[in-house]
Amino acid sequence: MHGVWKRTMAQNTTKTPLKQIVILGGSYGGISTAHYLLKHVVPRLPENEACQVTLIGASSQAMCRPACPRALISDDMFPQNRLFVGIAELFKQYPKGSFRFVQGTAMHLDDTNRTVAVTLSDGGPKIFVFHALVIATGASTNSPLLGLHGDAGSLRASWAEFRDALPAAKSIVVVGGGPTGVETAAELGEYLNGRAGLFSSKLANPTVRITLVTSGPRILWYLPPSTAETAEKYLAAVGVNVIKNAWVTAIEPSDAGAVKVSAKAKLALDDGTTLDADLYIPATGTTPNTSFVQKSLQTQDGRVNTNPSTLRIDKSGPRIYAIGDASSAARPAIHLIFPAVPVLCANIKRDLLLAAGVDESSIGEDRIFKEDTRETQLVPVGRSKGVGAAMGYRLLSFLVWAIKGRDYWLWTTGALWSGRQWAKES
Ligand SMILES: Cc1cc2nc3c(=O)[nH]c(=O)nc-3n(C[C@H](O)[C@H](O)[C@H](O)COP(=O)(O)OP(=O)(O)OC[C@H]3O[C@@H](n4cnc5c(N)ncnc54)[C@H](O)[C@@H]3O)c2cc1C
Numbered sequence: 001m002h003g004v005w006k007r008t009m010a011q012n013t014t015k016t017p018l019k020q021i022v023i024l025g026g027s028y029g030g031i032s033t034a035h036y037l038l039k040h041v042v043p044r045l046p047e048n049e050a051c052q053v054t055l056i057g058a059s060s061q062a063m064c065r066p067a068c069p070r071a072l073i074s075d076d077m078f079p080q081n082r083l084f085v086g087i088a089e090l091f092k093q094y095p096k097g098s099f100r101f102v103q104g105t106a107m108h109l110d111d112t113n114r115t116v117a118v119t120l121s122d123g124g125p126k127i128f129v130f131h132a133l134v135i136a137t138g139a140s141t142n143s144p145l146l147g148l149h150g151d152a153g154s155l156r157a158s159w160a161e162f163r164d165a166l167p168a169a170k171s172i173v174v175v176g177g178g179p180t181g182v183e184t185a186a187e188l189g190e191y192l193n194g195r196a197g198l199f200s201s202k203l204a205n206p207t208v209r210i211t212l213v214t215s216g217p218r219i220l221w222y223l224p225p226s227t228a229e230t231a232e233k234y235l236a237a238v239g240v241n242v243i244k245n246a247w248v249t250a251i252e253p254s255d256a257g258a259v260k261v262s263a264k265a266k267l268a269l270d271d272g273t274t275l276d277a278d279l280y281i282p283a284t285g286t287t288p289n290t291s292f293v294q295k296s297l298q299t300q301d302g303r304v305n306t307n308p309s310t311l312r313i314d315k316s317g318p319r320i321y322a323i324g325d326a327s328s329a330a331r332p333a334i335h336l337i338f339p340a341v342p343v344l345c346a347n348i349k350r351d352l353l354l355a356a357g358v359d360e361s362s363i364g365e366d367r368i369f370k371e372d373t374r375e376t377q378l379v380p381v382g383r384s385k386g387v388g389a390a391m392g393y394r395l396l397s398f399l400v401w402a403i404k405g406r407d408y409w410l411w412t413t414g415a416l417w418s419g420r421q422w423a424k425e426s
Contacts, residue, residue: 026057029136029324035419049356139286165262176283177214189238206239234381380405
């Protein structure tokens with residue numbers, strides 16, 4: 001551990017009257033877990049086990065992350081007061097002292113001494129002692145345009161930089177043939193080029209040349225080939241050209257897209273050709289935000305090694321759990337976080353009661369999480385079209401638009417962020 005943390009730990013370890021349930025990460029996993037615990041677990045603990053929920057997040061605001069492909073274009077796309085919500089406000093409904101929000105970034109987990117070292121938003125270091133810990137720090141995209149990297153202010157600054165450069169752009173390259181790449185290319189296509197008429201399959205002379213590059217033989221590889229073909233047709237209608245089976249071997253300058261979102265870039269492809277982009281967006285997957293967790297608790301792909309049934313981190317000390325994109329328990333998707341929350345919280349409750357000395361026979365068994373492996377993926381392709389499947393069944397374009405494409409799930413976040421979604425114990 002770094003010297004500054006050792007010193008801070010000696011001086012600053014807080015003696016808290018209440019046992020701490022610390023949650024790291026204030027987004028889909030972390031906020032949902034906090035609400036559920038405060039509604040259904042904390043009030044039912046015996047007096048000697050009274051707990052406070054401390055939510056520690058790098059951003060003071062939560063956001064509707066799926067909306068990024070459209071939101072990055074302009075603030076007019078969504079009501080900003082619904083796209084971003086202050087986390088602390090969401091928890092004012094709970095009894096005083098039962099919850100606190102701390103803006104900071106977890107830097108080091110010590111699962112033996114049961115502490116997390118955090119850099120607070122004002123730069124100061126602080127050590128948090130925990131009785132139970134939930135890691136919900138998610139995953140980051142390569143492009144800073146597609147989610148929170150630090151505070152919401154830094155996401156807004158990236159959008160502002162990109163938007164300033166957008167009017168002069170004549171060519172845009174998006175790399176990544178998954179949903180995020182397809183959605184981003186399509187949103188930009190429809191915004192900048194419009195849409196081909198009803199009887200044309202392709203936009204003849206797009207104002208801005210938009211290219212979507214994928215290393216695979218087709219885009220949207222999780223969906224059936226015929227669905228991917230339909231998506232490609234919808235992309236052509238908004239002036240997006242798809243290049244398949246192409247690996248990007250070099251990007252010049254190397255920080256274009258990933259750091260400088262408004263930089264012109266030259267991309268070399270493995271077939272020897274190059275693409276010049278006035279704007280370049282890497283949409284090539286995510287990296288788990290787990291650098292503060294020791295390697296021995298991680299899987300090979302950097303997620304926290306989580307028991308997929310109980311959501312405990314079996315290799316760590318007791319009462320440490322993970323949920324969401326930072327966890328190895330399930331595929332990274334919001335609809336897989338929702339069924340995991342009640343299971344996680346039931347198992348936390350069980351562990352807290354056992355720690356309080358309650359007899360195991362009166363507590364019952366662990367609750368078991370089972371990932372739904374049927375494919376559910378909804379991909380809007382511009383403002384009025386979309387492709388996708390729900391629980392393995394193909395969805396019509398109209399349904400994809402109605403469920404997701406209209407507002408990219410913003411219709412769901414009111415109940416989620418406020419905790420209404422977790423009003424009933426389930
Ligand atoms: C563009 C895009 C579109 C998507 N669309 C969909 C969709 O339509 N449907 C769907 O099911 N899924 C979708 N996903 C996936 C979905 O967004 C994720 O599954 C979901 O956001 C994961 O939630 P989470 O709470 O695990 O983490 P995240 O949403 O990644 O949030 C993690 C939080 O932790 C904070 N944090 C990070 N590191 C630290 C640290 N060290 N200390 C403290 N705080 C930290 C971050 O600031 C952030 O607030 C999409 C993803 C992207 C990128």
